[in-house]
Amino acid sequence: MNIHPTTAGMTLAGILFVLGLISMLIRRNMIFMLLSVEIMLNAAGLAFIVASSHWAQPDGQVMFMFILSMAAAEVSVGLALILQLYHQLKSLDSDEASRMKG
Amino acid sequence: MGVLFYITAAIAVFSTAMVVTRLNIMHALLYLIVSLLSVAVIFYLYGAPYMASLEIIVYAGAIMVLIIFFVMMLNLGPESSRLEKQWLKPGMWAAPAVLCVVLLGELVYLIAQNHTPVTGIKEVPPKAVGRALFGPYILAVELSAMLLMAGIVGAYHLGRQQPKTLHRFLQSKPS
Numbered sequence: 001m002n003i004h005p006t007t008a009g010m011t012l013a014g015i016l017f018v019l020g021l022i023s024m025l026i027r028r029n030m031i032f033m034l035l036s037v038e039i040m041l042n043a044a045g046l047a048f049i050v051a052s053s054h055w056a057q058p059d060g061q062v063m064f065m066f067i068l069s070m071a072a073a074e075v076s077v078g079l080a081l082i083l084q085l086y087h088q089l090k091s092l093d094s095d096e097a098s099r100m101k102g
Numbered sequence: 103m104g105v106l107f108y109i110t111a112a113i114a115v116f117s118t119a120m121v122v123t124r125l126n127i128m129h130a131l132l133y134l135i136v137s138l139l140s141v142a143v144i145f146y147l148y149g150a151p152y153m154a155s156l157e158i159i160v161y162a163g164a165i166m167v168l169i170i171f172f173v174m175m176l177n178l179g180p181e182s183s184r185l186e187k188q189w190l191k192p193g194m195w196a197a198p199a200v201l202c203v204v205l206l207g208e209l210v211y212l213i214a215q216n217h218t219p220v221t222g223i224k225e226v227p228p229k230a231v232g233r234a235l236f237g238p239y240i241l242a243v244e245l246s247a248m249l250l251m252a253g254i255v256g257a258y259h260l261g262r263q264q265p266k267t268l269h270r271f272l273q274s275k276p277s
Contacts, residue, residue: 005107005223009148012111016118016141023122031127031173035134039118042161046141053148056224058234061153062242065235068160069246073253075165079172080260086176087263 009050016043030082030092034075041071106208107147113201114140120197127173131166132198138162139205146212149225 020039027033045064052060082092089096117137124130138161145154235243 005148008107008111009144012114012144015115016137019115019118019122026122029127031169032130035121035130035169038134038161038165039121039137042138042141045157046144049145049148049150049153052226053150053223056226058226058230061150061226061231062235062239064150064153065156065231066242066246068156069250072160072165073249075168076253076257077260079168080257083172083176084260092176 006050006054010047013043013047013050016040016046028094030085030094033094034078034082037078038071038075041067041074104147106212107144109204110140110143110147110208113137113204114144117198117201128170129194131170131173132195135162135166136198136201136205138166139202143205143208143212146209149223152228152231 017040020036020043023036023039024033027036045067048060048063048067050060052058052064085097086092114137117133117140120133121130121137124133138157142154142157142162145151145157
């Protein structure tokens, strides 16, 4: 198999992203939805790294660091939100939270 | 592109598919950690060793430990030890452990041989990344610092246990 490395890496990033998207769509557990967001962010970071090594520019790796910090902030806030919803609803089912009355 | 990339990519896709299909959250988290580790090995293959270490430290280390603590915290109770016993069956951690051993073997092989990037890949040294990070991207670094600060404050505010104050008309209703 003689595939260009950039093609291979981008294909892998696409596969991982689609897997995360499928998981996001088929799951109703809120922690699983948070995990699928992590998978998709990770795939986006992989695409940035592959592009960075394709053009030999550091910008992609810088973007990956920003994705990393954004994922850390997002996970902490998301987990706090899930904790509050769990205390309110006694369930992690996202369908339970479909009616928000202020 | 070498055989190593295909092995690592297969591990990444397989473990991510296992994350999607697991029903138990702890099994899914174990497979997700394997997936993140394999993506870190791929970063190493693509000539970004600093990003590979950051991926392991921040993603597989900090974020996953946060989620695991959270999951452990949610099912407190007398049945948690029974669940723990049920989760720690050898059949459950055997597959992630085997995948991790394969990844470790690849990494040891990569470090032992004189690492040269494959053709078509140009390695970006961490020094260039640092110069770009604190040169043209300094504004974005400060913005991400503000984002992290907002994340801390938001997590503190949302995670606080407010005393349950129901309106007096609602107090007969079971909450």
